[in-house]
Amino acid sequence: MDERQETPDVAIGHLKKHIDILGPDVYAVQLSQNGELMSSSTNPEDDQTMSVYYPPLQDVQRPKHVNTVLRSELLELNRFGPNVDLVSYLPRGDATEQTKVAFKYYILSECLHKFWHEMNVWMRLPAHPNIVPFDRLVLDELRGRVVGFTSLYIPGGTLDQHKSRMFKLEWLQQLISVVDDLNFKYGIAHQDIATRNLLIDPKTDALMLFDFNYCGQIGGIGYGEDRNDVQGVIFTLYxxxxxxxxxxxxxxSERNPADVQELEEWVQHPDVKLDHPVSEYRAVLNDWVYKRQAERQISHYKEESEYIEWPEFPQPPPEDWPCRDIKGNIVRIGQRVFLARQRRGERERGKAVVEWERPAQTKLKDRDRLLANGQFAPDN
Structure with missing residues (x-):
């Protein structure tokens, strides 16, 4: 736009008006003062996309039971949100049943380390009846590097999406149990206990926890006491x-569990269905909170018998970097590690880059079968 906008939200709002009519090969758009599309560019010189670093599979140190799948073998079914898609495997041999999985990936270097922690914790957790199972590591089709992972898709939606569904007392007990197992067996704090991260498995009628995006080792990497899981359960039940x-x-940091625990009455919402009186839910919760506070505290994940560790993110090899003086003259060649480089420059250097552009879903036809790498699957 000709004039600088007050916030990025303005630009995002304008972009949303046009995003579905822009092709995957559009690198820049020119908008009028009121946000109308004036022109678009497919010139690679206008490509400002950054190409992030993806680690080689051997550097991940994956557990033996964890399998892999190529991104080009995943068929897109839906887009849940930023960097999370619903996909299935391309059929192999005589297979007729479609296995649906959630595909999570990263395309920004700012998300890299958080993604690394989530992937490593989730794939190292033992099978648990109340944790959505980790599925596979996803490799790019260029060099076989790790670009994401999949977890089993549980249909039915989250508790946040289906507030009218009856919430059973046994589901609260299951939530308490899985939090205790994470904290006291594995030394892991989920740190984002919320209705948006809880499902009910229609096959087992069990509550399932997922999304370890904010997880951390208690007293170690990624941990923050303000996000402790006991507090998360209290506010989630409320x-x-x-x-x-x-x-x-x-x-x-400003939440105080006493603000809800000390309320004389929790007024049940008229649309909420429970299979026991509210008082019984509060009694179970309060007994558990008291035991957690009085009987045992954990200060460090290594205190636990089955604590989980994982390697640090494998840094890419350092590259030569020209250091310049104030006049722009090269004074020496240094070494620098790049976690992201401009995609245009990588192409000019003849390096293959992972592409994430895909057609808008509104442009897809019923016969179109789009792969996770943006290519269309062959008809056969």
């Missing part, structure tokens, strides 16, 4: 029963 979600907008 949210489920009362429908009062305003605590979701309160910073974790």
């Amino acid at each position: 949210d489920i029963i009362t429908g009062d979600t305003h605590f979701q907008d309160v910073r974790y």
Whole structure:
């Protein structure tokens, strides 16, 4: 746009108006003052996309039971949100049943380390009846590097999406149990216990926890006491029963569990269904919170018998980097590690880069079968 905008939100708002009519090969757009599309560019010189670093498979140190799949073998079914898609495997041999999985990946270097922690924790957790199973590591089709992972898709939606579904007392007990196992067996804190990260498996009628995006080792990497899981369970149950979600907008450092625990009454929302009185849910919760506070504290993940560790993110090899003086003259050649480089420059250097552009879903036809790498699957 000709004039600088006050916030990035303005630009994003304008872009949303046009994004579905722009092809995957459009690198830049020119908008009028009121956000109307004036022109678009497919000139590679206008490509500002960054190409991020993906680690080689051997550097991941994956457990023996974890398998892999190529990104080009994943068939897109839906797009859940930023960097998360619903996909299935391309059929092999005589297979007729479609296995649906959630495909999570990263395309920004800012998300790299958080993604690394989530992937490593999830794939190292033993099978648990109340944790959505990790599925596979996803490799790019160029050099076989790790670009993401899949987890088993559990249909039915989250508790946040289906507030009218009856919430059973046994599901609270299962949530308490899985939190204790994560904390006291594996030394892991989930740190994002919320209705948006809880499912009910229609096959087992069991509550399932997923999304380890904020996880950390208690007392170690990624851990923050403000996001402890006990507090997460307290506010999640209050949210489920009362429908009062305003605590979701309160910073974790400013949340005080006493604000809800000390309330004389939790008023059940008229649309909420429970299989026991509210008092029984609160009694189970309060007994557990008391035991967690009085009986045992954990200060470091290595105190636990089955604690989980994983390697640090494997840095790419350093590259030569010209150091210049104030006049722009090269004074020496240094070494620098790049976690992201401009894609245009990588192409000019003859390096293969992982592409993420895909057609808008609104442009897909019923016969189109789009792969996760943006290519169309062959008809056969």
